[in-house]
Amino acid sequence: MSTAERTFKHVNYLWDEQKAQELEGDEVALLIYRSNILGADLRITNYGGGNTSCKTTEVDPLTKEETEVMWVKGSGGDIGTLKRSGLAGLYVEKLHSLKNVYRGLEFEDEMVGLFNHCIYDLDSKAPSIDTPLHAFLPFKHIDHLHPDAAIAIAASKDGEKITEELFEGQIAWVPWQRPGFDLALQLEKALNENPGIRGIMLGGHGLFTWGDTAYECYINSLEVIDKASEYLEQNYGKDRPVFGGQKIESLAxxxxxxxxxxxxxxxxxxxxxxxxxxxHFTDDERVLQFANSHDLEKLAPLGTSCPDHFLRTKIRPLVLDFPADVDLSKADEIKEKLDKDFEEYRAYYKKYYEDHKRDNSPAMRDPNPVVIIWPGVGMFSYAKNKQTARVASEFYINAINVMRGAEAVSEYVALPLQEAFDIEYWLLEEAKLQRMPKEQPLSRKVALVTGGAGGIGKAIADKLASEGACVFITDINQERLDGAVATYSKDVGGGAVMDVTKGDDIIKAYKAAALKFGGVDIIVNCAGLAISKPIEQTSEQDWDLLQDILVKGQFAVSKAGVETLRAQNLGGDIINIASKNALVSGPNNVGYGTAKAAQVHMSRLLAAELGKDKIRVNVVNPDAVIEGSKIWEGEWAKGRAKAYGITVEELPAFYAKRTILNEIIGVDDIANGVFAFVGGHLSKCTGNILNVDGGVAAAFVR
Structure with missing residues (x-):
């Protein structure tokens, strides 16, 4: 087949012939390439959804004879980011031999363990439940995808009829059935009964397409998806407005x-x-079209159809029923209403569990909603980390697209609740959850670090991120901030320009953090500057600048942060980066030392006041952090060197020699000090000071 560039209206054609030629002769490499470009377009398949495969001829290491091997995406992977390490390589003949021991639908789960006896490649990823679905189809290259357009047809009341007519018999139909060994047999049967077809539609679930080469498979998938998409496009608004038309208007x-x-x-x-x-928050136009529609009340409670969707989003969202422009300053009234909404959702979920649980079902999981829709405003999603929350949002948008399409051409049909429950609480799914790696100490936490674009602040942000936290950094310099934020992935880092002396900047930063990550758990006041002068050279401007940035800035950032922490009602941490100079009376340091002492005592006062809210306030006191620290650039270093009668170059060794441990202190040492307070082991400590200074006796607190 010619690989001249093709044009599609509803999907992206990403095949690069030069790249493909470089991989020629390596079918597994072509499989990975095809998978990656398919996964790059969310209209083709959702994150982590679907799977792809190819079959090759290999030499059996035991018999030295040629044998057919299937390479298929392993359990828990994502085709968009698939690598060879994410594949399972299995003997095709052995997979077929499993038919001889299959005991029927009620014994489905035992078959998954038998897949391991079919492994050819000893470095294989754990085979997924979909493995036999690929094995029992004879084609060299196979795609199983979850395109919204195909699922919209598959999840519609007239899906089978539409599939037959739209694809003129070239796509067979297999009714909904939970993924597993028996579904693989149904695919095989559908192919045998419909020779020459180009694909199979799985009711309520997704699409199987194939080809003799990686390219033919890719083109087949794109053509089928594009055709389904165009069919939906022609029907949107044809017989009735999309989602029944707009009921309310969005806010600006x-x-x-x-x-x-x-x-x-x-x-x-x-x-x-x-x-x-x-x-995670989104006000994507697709979300608003659904959220603001007449059909929201009808469709949202039905739940999603594709298993991949509701495993990420729960079976249905929580819909807030107060006006988009409600006055949120009436906090008590809003909180009371939301408390009731959440109580009702939890009661619904508990009933859903009790009504459908089996004798061997795992214990009920978190009954809180994952997806929350606020008509006129947008959609929130909450999960164990930012990536999972974002992906849950993307999956619900997939579900919206499916409902939109199904309603345009027929009538949307969700999975029966018992079917949904059996997948959500599938013992194999539970086993997968139990195999998940242990969460990092700061997983599920969000840290806001002022002065976080460089020096000590950046080191702190890096440390907290490395321990699992999402980090939101602020800095006064846009260019420096952008460079620092760029060092994190989009699901780990964010930031805002903020001058700690400007109240509006502080409020905007907290709001930006709330939109990015949902809120804040850890506040690190690190923004600062240093001025070293004797009293006769210390001007009122110097004094005011130090007080404004170090003292007033810490106060203002903490005050705004407490508002967020109290709104969440989850407790939290405030860590203030002060200095050894808060405790030690050094020379030529009246302005800086006084401001640092005020920071420390403010921390004590806040610790005493905020304990009732489970908000811990602690202090890390650095000393002589020269390397990598911004405050040592320029006049401060010169001032301290002059005070001690040495050169700037001699400062690191000078400070090290005066410590008990004779150690030079770096930015990472301060970051480790912050982590000591927030990492979990000191969760019952507040009002404390941790000196990270190599040991300066004059700075001992007690």
Whole structure:
């Protein structure tokens, strides 16, 4: 087949012939390439959804004879980021031989363990439940995808009829059935009964397509998806307005962001009743079209159809039923209403569990909603980390697209609740959850670090991120901030320009953090500067600048942060980066030392006041952090060197020699000090000072 560039209306053609030629002769490499470009387009398949395969001829290491091997995406992978290490390589003949021991639908789960006896490649990823679905189809290259357009047809009341007519018999139909060995047999049967077809539609679930080469398979998938997409496009609004038409109007974009930023921490706190969650917000137009429609009330309670969707989003969302422009300053009234909404959702979920549980079902999981829709504003999602929350949001948008398409061409049909429950609480799914790696100490936490774009602040942010936290850094310099934020992935880092002496900047930063991550758990006041002068050279301007940035800045950032922490009702940490100079009377240091002493005592006062809210306030006191620290650039270093009668170059060794441990202190040492307070082992400590200075006797607190 010619690989001249093709044009598609509803999907992206990403095949690069030069790249493919470089991989020619390596079918597994071509499989990975095909998978990656398919996964790059969310209209083709959702994150982590679907699977791809190819079959090759290999030499059996035991018999030295040629044998057919299938390479298929392993359990828990994502085709968009698939690598060879994410594949399972299995003997095709052995997979077929499993038919001889299959005992029927009620013994489905035991077959998964037998897949391991069919492994050819000893470095294989664990085979997924979909393995036999690929094995029992004879084609060299196979795609199993979850395109919204195909699922919209598959999840419609007239899906089978539409599939037959639209594809003129070239796509067979297999009714909904939970993925597993028997479904693989049904695919094989459908192919045998419909020779010459180009694919199979799985009712309520997704699409299987294939080809003799990686390219033919890729083109087949794109053509089928594009055709389904065009069919939907021609029917949107044809017989009735999309989703029954608009019921309410959205707020203006800036108003949506404002309302969302205020309510996000409150929702996060409520969604974290079982376990702390990280948030995501979107006001995507597709979300608003659904949220603002007449059909929202009808469709949202039905739940999603594709298993991949509801495993990420729960079977249905929570829909808030107060006006988009409600006055959120009436915090008590809003909180009371939200408390009731969440209580009702938890009661619904508990009933769903009790009504459908089996004798061997795992214990009920977190009953709080994952997806929360606020008509006129947008959609929030909450999960164990930012990536999972974002992906849950993307999956629900997939579900919206499916409902939109199904309603345009027929009538949307969700999975029966018992079927949904049996997948959500599938013992194999539970086993997969139990195999998940242990969470990092700061997983589920969000840290806001002022002065976080360089020096000590950046080292602190890096340390907290490395321990699992999402980090939101602020800095006064946009260019420096952008460079620092770019060192993190989009699901780990964010930031905002903030001058700690400007109240509006501080409020905007917290709102931005709420939109990005749902709220804040750890506040690190690190923004600062240093001025070293004798009293006769210390001007009122010097004094005021130090007081404004170090003292007033710490106060203002902490005050705004407490508002967010209280809204979440999850407790939290405030860590203030002060200095050894808060405790030691050094020369030529009256302005800086006084400000640092004020920071320390403010911390004590806040610790005493905020304990009732489970908000811990502690201090890390650095000393002589020269290497990598911004405050040592320029006049401060010169001033300290002059005070001690040495050169700037001699400062590191000078400071090390005066410590008990004779150690030079670096930015990472301060970051480790911060982590000591927030990492979990000191969760019952507040009002403390941790000196990270190599040991300076004059700075001993007691």
């Amino acid at each position: 974009p800036e108003q949506r962001q404002e309302q969302a930023s205020i309510i996000a921490p409150v929702l996060r706190g409520l969604a974290s009743g079982y376990n702390r969650m990280v948030g």
